[in-house]
Amino acid sequence: MVDGVVSGAGSRIVRTLEEIVPNGIIPSNSQTNNLFHKWFDDLLPEELDLVLGNPSLKEALEARIRYPGGLHEWCMVCEVKTFKSWEISMAEIHRFRTKTLDLTGVNPNSGAVFTHGGAGSTLFHNELRAVIQSSNSLADFNTRLVQLINRWQIDPNLLPPLIK
Structure with missing residues (x-):
């Protein structure tokens, strides 16, 4: 500039x-x-x-x-600059969310069930943020996000269709 x-x-x-x-x-x-x-x-x-x-x-x-409110943002709000740099529309950011009450999985470190906001949630969110920050492109993010979902044994049906 x-x-x-x-x-x-x-x-x-x-x-x-x-x-x-x-x-x-x-x-x-x-x-x-x-x-x-x-x-x-x-x-x-x-x-x-x-x-x-x-x-x-x-x-x-x-x-x-x-x-x-009441929704988990896969495109984390704290990383909005990254999604803007990938030219992701706000409609897509808003579409790409899951009801927080539905989001559960298994903590890969402890084997305990985690819920959004419960035990293990901070670790999950930290890993999600690391996925965003380490991704070089939207395609890379999508690939890493699917790996994260698998690692945490989150029902893949809870993830909206990936952003294209």
């Missing part, structure tokens, strides 16, 4: 934070509109960095990604 312009084909100017988030309000994401999806999808990676650099906007963004 030079002087606010992202280089490459179809170059776009990186907007200011006020242009990205007028009046400090990130669009809502309700069942009846896709304002948040469109807003997120239109962000340049550098613009996402600006939003994430503002604590109150970061909190609002994370809440919109987690909406409506």
